[in-house]
Amino acid sequence: MNRDVSTRKRISTRTLLLWGLAVTLVLAGVVSFYASGHPDGLEFVAEKLGFDSTAAGHAGGDSPVADYGVRGVENSRLSGGLAGLIGVLLVGIVMTGLVALLRRRTPAKRD
Amino acid sequence: MPDGFLDATTSLATAATAVAGVGLSLRGARRELSDFAAPLAGLVAVFVFAAQMLNFPVGAGTSGHLLGGTLAAVLVGPATATLCLTVVLLIQALAFADGGLSALGTNVTLMALVGVWAGYAVFLLARRVLPRRVASVPVAAAVGAFVSVPAAALTFTGLYAVGGAAPIDLSSLATAMLGWHSLIGLGEAAITFLAVGAITATRPDLVHGARALAGVQDLEIREGVRA
Numbered sequence: 001m002n003r004d005v006s007t008r009k010r011i012s013t014r015t016l017l018l019w020g021l022a023v024t025l026v027l028a029g030v031v032s033f034y035a036s037g038h039p040d041g042l043e044f045v046a047e048k049l050g051f052d053s054t055a056a057g058h059a060g061g062d063s064p065v066a067d068y069g070v071r072g073v074e075n076s077r078l079s080g081g082l083a084g085l086i087g088v089l090l091v092g093i094v095m096t097g098l099v100a101l102l103r104r105r106t107p108a109k110r111d
Numbered sequence: 112m113p114d115g116f117l118d119a120t121t122s123l124a125t126a127a128t129a130v131a132g133v134g135l136s137l138r139g140a141r142r143e144l145s146d147f148a149a150p151l152a153g154l155v156a157v158f159v160f161a162a163q164m165l166n167f168p169v170g171a172g173t174s175g176h177l178l179g180g181t182l183a184a185v186l187v188g189p190a191t192a193t194l195c196l197t198v199v200l201l202i203q204a205l206a207f208a209d210g211g212l213s214a215l216g217t218n219v220t221l222m223a224l225v226g227v228w229a230g231y232a233v234f235l236l237a238r239r240v241l242p243r244r245v246a247s248v249p250v251a252a253a254v255g256a257f258v259s260v261p262a263a264a265l266t267f268t269g270l271y272a273v274g275g276a277a278p279i280d281l282s283s284l285a286t287a288m289l290g291w292h293s294l295i296g297l298g299e300a301a302i303t304f305l306a307v308g309a310i311t312a313t314r315p316d317l318v319h320g321a322r323a324l325a326g327v328q329d330l331e332i333r334e335g336v337r338a
Contacts, residue, residue: 027161035167040174041175051277056115094156096152099191
């Protein structure tokens with residue numbers, strides 16, 4: 001184990017971001033297929049205590065990627081993987097845009 | 112959380128809380144988004160989105176997934192983390208029909224506000240107790256992450272007590288929510304430890320929660336040399 005990080009050669013920000021993005025794409029596009037299909041903590045508790053029945057259907061249920069599947073794609077592995085990648089793209093665009101907007105309105109200052 | 116769990120009044124109140132919290136975070140994030148921290152914010156948001164898809168089994172027929180609030184707060188700062196989580200929840204609700212639209216304010220309040228700020232507060236406390244080393248940062252982040260999940264679950268229980276749609280026994284709700292979400296918190300802690308550990312090991316100067324310990328001066332010199 002390397003304990004002293006300061007003496008090690010640091011990777012560039014670009015390399016770090018590309019690695020992070022690669023891991024993220026694999027998680028969303030491939031690993032997501034193997035996610036547990038069991039209800040999550042809240043859904044489970046709601047079922048057990050019997051208040052899940054008040055849950056309403058989703059108003060956005062007819063979205064082309066509703067419930068993490070691309071409508072029209074039969075293969076569930078492909079459908080779910082594509083939906084994951086589309087989600088990463090959407091989140092990435094919105095967050096990057098927001099950050100750019102926030103930074104443009106801020107005078108450049110270094111601290 | 113889907114629509115229909117909480118009544119309209121409570122949903123309106125959490126929506127107002129969410130708007131106020133996100134508004135304050137928009138101001139706070141400007142201070143956090145320094146030149147070298149900005150690119151990480153986009154990565155953190157997409158990573159949290161991807162990780163939230165990955166339900167891990169927690170035991171008898173239930174599962175959990177990362178909330179990611181503490182992970183994001185330690186990496187990019189709590190205000191920016193609130194924005195990251197809000198964007199993730201927004202896309203989940205609007206595009207993927209995951210999380211109700213009238214429940215969006217509640218989901219933002221629980222995960223983007225409570226999950227982020229409770230986790231970050233515990234992280235700061237843990238970091239103060241641990242040795243002043245960069246290696247302490249992932250450990251403190253894991254402690255914050257662990258606490259953040261039951262904190263969000265307990266907040267949900269409180270909201271349900273005020274405006275729950277079904278008459279259920281609140282103490283059994285609190286017990287069940289806390290019990291399961293403490294287990295899920297262990298998963299949250301493990302993933303947060305690994306993710307924060309990976310980045311602090313390579314570029315501690317990029318990590319918001321490690322910058323105070325990481326000797327940022329190194330980076331200033333390095334940038335100067337390159338230019």
